[in-house]
Amino acid sequence: MGKRVGVLMGGWGEEREISLKTGEAVVGALESRGHQVTRIFAGPGLDRALRAAELDVAFIALHGRMGEDGRVQGLLELLELPYTGSGVLASALAMNKPMAKKLFRLHNLPTPQGYRVGRDAAARALELHGDLGFPCVVKPACGGSSVGLSVVHAPEALAPAVAQACRFGGEALVERFASGREVTVGILGDSVLGSCEVATPREGFDYEAKYKGGARYFLPPRLSATRVANVEALALGAYRALGCRGYARVDLLCSDTENDVVLEVNTLPGFTPTSLLPKIAAQGGLDFAELTERILALATRDEANVTEAPAVAPVPLAPEPRRAVS
Numbered sequence: 001m002g003k004r005v006g007v008l009m010g011g012w013g014e015e016r017e018i019s020l021k022t023g024e025a026v027v028g029a030l031e032s033r034g035h036q037v038t039r040i041f042a043g044p045g046l047d048r049a050l051r052a053a054e055l056d057v058a059f060i061a062l063h064g065r066m067g068e069d070g071r072v073q074g075l076l077e078l079l080e081l082p083y084t085g086s087g088v089l090a091s092a093l094a095m096n097k098p099m100a101k102k103l104f105r106l107h108n109l110p111t112p113q114g115y116r117v118g119r120d121a122a123a124r125a126l127e128l129h130g131d132l133g134f135p136c137v138v139k140p141a142c143g144g145s146s147v148g149l150s151v152v153h154a155p156e157a158l159a160p161a162v163a164q165a166c167r168f169g170g171e172a173l174v175e176r177f178a179s180g181r182e183v184t185v186g187i188l189g190d191s192v193l194g195s196c197e198v199a200t201p202r203e204g205f206d207y208e209a210k211y212k213g214g215a216r217y218f219l220p221p222r223l224s225a226t227r228v229a230n231v232e233a234l235a236l237g238a239y240r241a242l243g244c245r246g247y248a249r250v251d252l253l254c255s256d257t258e259n260d261v262v263l264e265v266n267t268l269p270g271f272t273p274t275s276l277l278p279k280i281a282a283q284g285g286l287d288f289a290e291l292t293e294r295i296l297a298l299a300t301r302d303e304a305n306v307t308e309a310p311a312v313a314p315v316p317l318a319p320e321p322r323r324a325v326s
Contacts, residue, residue: 114175180255185235197221
């Protein structure tokens with residue numbers, strides 16, 4: 001028997017267009033597997049739409065802020081509705097790149113040095129830059145799809161780049177630039193699906209390269225088998241460090257000096273048949289519909305395994321003492 005699945009798509013942020021494409025791809029895959037699918041367009045009144053749909057499970061096809069950052073996951077927890085992907089805390093941590101980097105370091109996972117800058121301090125970014133040097137990478141502290149990312153080569157370009165990144169969430173992350181091969185690792189459940197090298201003619205795998213062409217993909221990456229195993233182990237370590245579950249895609253950078261660094265964990269990566277995670281799965285013999293089915297099977301809630309407290313009978317109120325009548 002198929003499940004009654006609500007596919008959450010659209011959303012509030014700058015990645016709405018990509019989310020709609022992901023959502024439609026997921027709808028088609030789930031319907032082909034015999035599920036009863038309802039499109040749930042995320043926006044004002046989302047809670048009412050979810051209640052009215054009478055679902056068994058939610059498949060989250062949202063990306064970026066207000067969809068991938070724990071807020072929608074929190075709503076689904078309150079509605080006691082199982083959902084795909086990571087839980088509330090892991091989603092929030094992965095989306096907040098400065099916080100994620102702190103956890104990577106705590107778990108001894110290499111990641112580029114950097115600092116955060118708020119919108120109010122954008123004009124003083126050069127004062128905070130210290131000896132980080134140039135070029136450097138500037139991106140929104142909380143965001144996805146590399147929206148607002150830029151590579152800065154000169155001091156005078158730093159403040160404008162920070163201001164641009166702060167348009168998406170109000171805070172920027174400035175990182176030391178690291179050159180090398182960009183590798184992304186797919187994870188399903190608690191296992192590595194495989195990895196893919198992304199080569200672009202541009203500096204950085206930004207929004208234009210991701211969604212408007214120009215990128216080339218190598219599956220597996222053009223690295224030695226030993227190096228690929230190390231990169232995939234780092235990716236799984238980052239996934240576990242944030243407490244992720246279900247599935248994710250982890251982005252790393254592999255330099256020519258064999259230094260590998262974790263960039264970020266995408267808890268709800270792009271998910272169409274041509275997206276990176278499905279490409280990786282297909283390389284391992286897992287087609288798009290089967291991958292979608294497996295992700296759906298992993299849907300749960302943060303509180304799913306918490307034993308409910310037994311009901312306690314109300315304690316009767318003691319009768320009020322009688323007052324003497326004078």
